[in-house]
Amino acid sequence: MAALANQLIPWQKKYGRHDLPWQNCRDPYAVWLSEIMLQQTQVATAIPYYQRFILQFTDIETLAQASVDDVLSCWSGLGYYSRARNLHRAANVILHEFDGSFPQTRELLQQLPGIGRSTAAAIMVFAYGQREAILDGNVKRVFARYFGIRQYPGETRTLKQLWRLAENSLPDSESADDIRTYTQALMDLGSIVCLRRKPLCQQCPLQQRCIAYGEGRVSQLPIPKPSKPLPEKETIFMIYRNDNKILLKKRPEKGVWGGLWCFPEHEIESRKNTIFSWMQPLKLPQLRHTFTHFKLSIYPCLQDVRVNNTVVSMDMVWVHPEEALRMAIPVPVKKLIQSHLMG
Numbered sequence: 053m054a055a056l057a058n059q060l061i062p063w064q065k066k067y068g069r070h071d072l073p074w075q076n077c078r079d080p081y082a083v084w085l086s087e088i089m090l091q092q093t094q095v096a097t098a099i100p101y102y103q104r105f106i107l108q109f110t111d112i113e114t115l116a117q118a119s120v121d122d123v124l125s126c127w128s129g130l131g132y133y134s135r136a137r138n139l140h141r142a143a144n145v146i147l148h149e150f151d152g153s154f155p156q157t158r159e160l161l162q163q164l165p166g167i168g169r170s171t172a173a174a175i176m177v178f179a180y181g182q183r184e185a186i187l188d189g190n191v192k193r194v195f196a197r198y199f200g201i202r203q204y205p206g207e208t209r210t211l212k213q214l215w216r217l218a219e220n221s222l223p224d225s226e227s228a229d230d231i232r233t234y235t236q237a238l239m240d241l242g243s244i245v246c247l248r249r250k251p252l253c254q255q256c257p258l259q260q261r262c263i264a265y266g267e268g269r270v271s272q273l274p275i276p277k278p279s280k281p282l283p284e285k286e287t288i289f290m291i292y293r294n295d296n297k298i299l300l301k302k303r304p305e306k307g308v309w310g311g312l313w314c315f316p317e318h319e320i321e322s323r324k325n326t327i328f329s330w331m332q333p334l335k336l337p338q339l340r341h342t343f344t345h346f347k348l349s350i351y352p353c354l355q356d357v358r359v360n361n362t363v364v365s366m367d368m369v370w371v372h373p374e375e376a377l378r379m380a381i382p383v384p385v386k387k388l389i390q391s392h393l394m395g
């Protein structure tokens with residue numbers, strides 16, 4: 053099994069990535085932040101967010117003591133906001149339950165919000181040089197192809213098999229440098245060579261032993277998840293405008309866009325009754341937004357109102373559109389403000 057590591061380590065040293073802002077850093081906080089950002093985000097997109105975040109929240113204590121709103125605002129635009137809320141929660145657990153010192157075993161790390169086995173392992177490898185196996189989405193794809201796995205990797209049995217392969221493929225050496233280079237190599241290979249579509253097999257150090265390549269099955273592996281069409285949902289965004297300010301409402305912590313500021317929403321059926329019978333809102337063009345588990349059609353309506361008292365409640369504010377763009381808002385709200393409410 054060491055064959056994989058023997059191919060990957062020299063390849064990483066020569067062709068891998070060496071100058072990402074979080075590389076060559078042993079600070080577990082910085083490593084943790086980068087691993088969380090990279091969970092569902094491409095490296096190029098994550099870099100400016102990472103740099104901004106670490107500048108604003110320099111260490112675990114600063115992050116723990118910041119307001120969730122500030123953390124979400126810094127995260128705004130990166131998506132999957134539960135990651136930011138979990139970072140904030142985990143920073144508080146570290147500060148209050150671990151006396152501010154970062155957990156130093158994978159098992160302890162996995163108890164923190166938002167940290168699964170693979171992320172915990174990657175942090176242990178990069179921060180402490182521990183010998184742990186990773187298995188993120190990219191690595192699953194590489195292993196499914198290299199080992200020729202013929203079942204969908206999301207199935208429990210197949211996942212167990214992949215974890216076993218990941219553990220057995222670790223480099224034989226106990227050297228911290230080797231485990232770091234090997235882990236980075238797997239990540240690099242998945243991101244820049246063994247791509248989901250059109251992998252660059254001609255540049256791959258694993259080509260000779262890769263089962264998918266040898267059998268001409270690269271485009272068929274990994275076996276995709278048996279697919280179901282995404283459900284469709286609809287909503288109305290009511291954009292109330294009062295003397296050039298717009299009304300934003302804070303969403304509940306749990307659920308879609310949790311904790312972000314959004315336009316008040318109405319059920320699509322409500323167009324037929326009460327609120328719409330006395331108003332004549334201007335209908336703006338429809339927007340579509342796709343989440344991992346459903347598709348949302350948004351029907352934005354602009355309504356000018358006259359209200360003297362602009363203090364509404366803790367979770368509702370009237371703000372100028374420019375100010376709203378600096379708040380933690382989801383992408384469709386940002387698009388609507390930029391297209392229809394500026395200037």
Ligand code: SF4
Binds near residue numbers: 194197245247263
């Ligand atoms: S040979 Fe191709 S399919 Fe196999 S691991 Fe390399 S890039 Fe992936």
